[in-house]
Amino acid sequence: MAGNCLIVQSGGPTAVINNSMVGLLDQMKLTGTKGKVYGSIGGIHGLINESFIDLSTLSDNDCHRLRWTPGAALGTCRHKLTGDEVDQIVNLLKRKEIRYFFYIGGNGSMNVAKLIDDRAKTMGFDLVVVGVPKSIDNDVMGTDHSPGYGSAAKFLATSILDMKMDVASFPYSERITIIETMGRHTGWLAAACSLATCQTDASQNLVYIPEVPFHLEECLMKVMQAHEEKRDTFVIVAEGIKNDKGQLINEKDVEFDALGRPKLGGVSTYLQAVIGSETGIETRSIAPSIWQRSSMFLSSKTDVQEAYELGKQSWMYAEKGYSSIMVGLDREENIQHDYVIAYRPKPLASAAGKEKFVPIDWYDEKGNTMTAEFIKYAEPLI
Template sequence: MNANCLIVQSGGPTAVINNSVVGLIDEMIFSGFKGKIYGSVGGIKGLIQENFFELNKLNIHERNGLRWTPGAALGTCRYRLSESETIKIVEMLKRYHIHYFFYIGGNGSMKVAHMIYEVANKMGYYLSVIGIPKSIDNDLLETDHSPGYGSAAKFLATSVLDMKMDVASYPHSNKVTIIETMGRHTGWLAAACSLAIHEDDDSQTLIYIPESPFYIDDCIKKITEASKDNLSTFLIVAEGIKDENEQYINRENMEYDVLNRPKLGGISSFLEKTINLRTGIQARSIVPSVWQRSSVLLSSKIDVKEAYIIGKEAWKYAEKEYSGIMIGMDREYNDEGDYQIFFSPRQLLKVAGKEKFVPKEWYDSQKNRMSKEFIHYVKPLIQGEMIIPMRNGLPNYQRVI
């Protein structure tokens, strides 16, 4: 009997996550894989409930359509997996003769993948478990960056640039615009907005990331000084910024999700009220929310390409009988200084449940700006534009479930 394969998408979607699924399927078909390629409908819950979709049924046109479709085409969820459920999952995989298991997700997902890998080993069941990274937060260890980040970075930087052009339409404006980005513990997304800062800006831009304490008095002082010079201010704040005591800035009435993590968001509206109250300067808050991870029209072509290739690489390592690994990306520059990425296996254990933070030396906590080193790091990740097929003036997306 042929060995079968199962693909799971997990955690928050990105604009390019479906490219990894398509790259994986394309490479399996190209290699002559004879088994069934299952997709778990609804992430880990679909896995527990044995709710599968046969991805072999997708023709080449449908697969290509997924390459410009945002969101998790197979469905996703956030769920805390127990050890007993992990055992049941491996027993179910045995019934379906699934020997190839691919998990697309962030650091929490890599932890789940590692749990399944360990249980399968203990049960003596051969299962090639391979993690495929994705994260707009860019907080996965053992990889230069995560697929999904480049597109979210491009969207946010473009959005800030657009807003700056709008504010510049009103000479001598001293208003404050607060943009709240995602980023629970890391500031990679907020940092990307530094791409929209130029020397000839007629406004000041202040970036605040969770890796550095947020001082409200210093922030208000800088806003007030800019206002006196008839300069507007852009505050870029990651949702997870904290004060010098490691306390969330907007910690009052905080709720928690199914993983017992604080439900963040709302820091921009908190700052808006505080600035208005303490300075009298007009402030407004803008929350891109899920838009920053779902805008395929502003996706990065290099991000799309890398997400697709990493799916192909995952199958190549599975064919070589690798297991308990995540596909990592390594950056190099050729003799002409051109950016290049190479792929290599990393142990899931080194990635599972861990976070990669913005290096402290890449952030100027006095000027609240990113360094030239960060700009050099992020610029290659936002290059290129996607041409999205349209129908009746709107993007022509492809659905699976």
């Protein structure tokens, strides 16, 4: 099908999101695409305000540099689309003769892509819509893991391993260090911190994820016991951890964003005050915030390569006539037990607005750590 292409980056950036865009561009050049290739400036805002850039002007050197540049090069935003805006976007795509629409983003972005896809069908506009997953939260359905997660996981695990070595320099310091990871509803990033644990670890490591209720009294008991044993404690908390009533731990301090969602962050400082007050033990908190998703220096080679290949595969499927899909990564079983990934089309509806949670049986609730199954899953990604 002849026509122009449009690439959109949406949602939170990652260290490798630009690799998917470059993969798309490289594969288009390889197959000799005749139409124009546009990029939407500022994600949805670019779609609403008709703010596009011609990506065909990028040189090979530009594309190579973008592969090692974190953050969304096209720009991104968070915006809740109205029905009128969806109509406006589809009419714009028709006017610009855009027939291929690639949406790089997480589960919310897949929902936006589906809204545009559905409206195009209703309006009788022949549009190929392909979702390209990315998420440091690793919560996109229909894919074994999301590009962006491996690099964020590597950053966190490496940072905590470094901090453990620093703390080990002070025998019997017995401090409590609280690290807050991103993770609104899922604990994939907090879970990744368990990769920094080894059998000879002298410090105690406690991981708390949103999928399992957080019990303050049990946490206090464990940090006090480690203190009596003259051991340091690392408490890793996802920003969205909740109590057994389903309430955010620091709910009274939470504000809301433009999408009506709680503005998370601050649970580590809240726990620092509570644990420090209740135990009298010296306690500090660390919140890596956007650093965990923007460190290209600590990016995972696997993550970089997969994000790039995902972009290439997305164009290959579009060329074959696939539409209303998201291209997912499937982990292939093989007798050598090697890590092998296949890229396959999944119905866009299967990922739109849905979340993938950490399997409960991958979490050791008694020890507040991750099981061997999670370690086996995560190690190849970093």
